Amino acid sequence: MWSTYDDYYKWLLSQNTEPGDMRLLFGLVPAYPVFMFLGICLVILITVIQMNKRKIPLRELEIGIVIIVPIGIIGGTFFGKIFLNNYQSWSNFYKVFFFWQPGMSFFGALLLGSAAGFGWFYKRSKVTQISMWVYLDLILVNILLGHALGRWGNLYNQEILGNPVSYESISWMPNFIKHRLFYFPNLMYYENPLQPGKHIYDDPLWFQSIYLNGVLNTSITDAWKNSETGDSLTKLLTSKDLFQYRSPLFLIEGLGNIVLWMLITFGVRNINRFSNKGNNPWKLCPEAYPCLWNPKFKTISEEKLKDWYTLAPVKYRKVKVKTENGETLELTMSLRSVWNKAYYWVEPDYEANKKLYAEIEEWKKDLYKTTLKYQNDKKQLKVKLEKMKLEFNKKYKFTKQSLQNQLKEDYKKSIIVEKQKLAEKKAEITKNFTFGERYLGFNPYGKELEKANNPNNFIVARSGIASGSYILGYGILRTILETQRQATEYMIPNHVVANFLVLSLIILTGIFIIVMAQFVIPYKWREIGWLYEKTY
DSSP states (O other): OSSHHHHHHHHHHHOOOOOTTTTTTSSOOOOOHHHHHHHHHHHHHHHHHHHHTTTOHHHHHHHHHOOOOOOOHHHHHHHTTTGGGGGTTTGGGGGGGOOTSSSSHHHHHHHHHHHHHHHHHHHHHHHHHHHHHHHHHHHHTTTTHHHHHHHHHHHHHSOOOOSSSTTTGGGSSSSHTTTTTTEOOOOOTOOOOHHHHHHHHTTHHHHHHHHHHTEEEEHHHHHHHTTTOOOOOOHHOOOOSSEEEEEOOHHHHHHHHHHHIIIIIGGGTTTTTOOOSSSSSHHHGGOOOOOOOOOOOSOOOOOOOOOOOBBOOOOOEEEEETTTTTEEEEEBBBBBHHHIIIIIIIOHHHHHHHHHHHHHHHHHHHHHHHHHHHHHHHHHHHHHHHHHHHHHHHHHSSOOOOHHHHHHHHHHHHHHHHHHOOOOOOOOHHHHOOOOOIOOOOTTTTHEEEHHHHHTOOOOOOOOOOHHHHHHHHHHHHEEETTTGGGGSSSSOOOHHHHHHHHHHHHHHHHHHHHHHIIHHHHOOOOOBBBBBBBO
């Protein structure tokens, strides 16, 4: 973007950069657009791989990318710049949408991008019969990898540094990291000898005079003296002791994101593979699941193996086993194959599901007819009450005064009777259908669906758990790191209370999603035939 240091620093000074905060000293081209683009590509690539693995069509993702990515970028640049002083004037406000300039908020991008994704995939889930939570689990968690890559862009840009540290404490780090862990010293106190009474920072071309072709011009910098200490600018620029070194907060956050992605992808999503101690497949049927964890059959001969048809072929591994008659080949399984055979790839009971499907469809028809009839009754009552009012007004005008009170009483009683009839109809609906079934989309057959598809009552991580774990985990990680940041680098810059309040809400949101996804949604909103953690 800039061909010379002069052009670069003209732009940098135009952004109202604070004196001493010269983070981009040795980089002519900012890295954040490049790393942002690479991070987005990485998220898409990993998501495509995972969706292909689950045989999920990519059409919705392809269209979703076109919708979500631009909206996310707009959210990132808007919320990243709107709190900065130099963008709050009406003359500069339009620049909050310049995403190629510094000032991108990850939370802003996540907020608007997630809202757009939620709306798009919720709408498409009605067509594809794939739960919206499946889509979110496959996309949201992978944002951690893209975000980690973006933190390397912050490293290149010399941004988001933590609390001050000594040079000795970071001397063990490689140079490409260590040499980007300082903030430039405050230059506003150095007088410009070419313009007496002014500081060097007041001159928009000061950097060109300090550096010639990228080499420090000591003859000029020696002439510049600190008005307070008398030290030359050359001494300041070449002394490591005078630089303010900071802890690599961006690097810690990037590594934390990678660790969190691994914990969710290989840990949380597979919690059932490690947690079913009292209720596991090899305990229910030892001959069907030979594996390292099976105390009876670590391996088993092909003749003794209990096998059955599954929706996908189960992988067995042949191993050599010594017996009294010599060596023989027997079968064993990985933990992944055990659970695929026991839970994920089990062929559903089509007859039972067919019967259950018919019952659910009949219930939906009854609910629809009853609701439609009640709505029509309400409309008819409204029309009837209007007619009764008109008739009452006509009679009232031509009725003797002595009989008017009686007429009023009869009219009120008629209204009460008609409303009572409608109330009785409503009570009948309430008796047959709960509030949640009528207005929140509850499925009263949710528990039966769960029992039909998980007859052995295995503990499994439901769809939505990964999304909730991402929000919870990153909220905790960011809260810890935020205590090491400067107030100007908070999620909400210079607003301590608001910043930590929002982070607390993010953590609570993650907990709420986990609880709902694991203990409520499977029993309230499940639909037969849809793809969740397995097809129902």
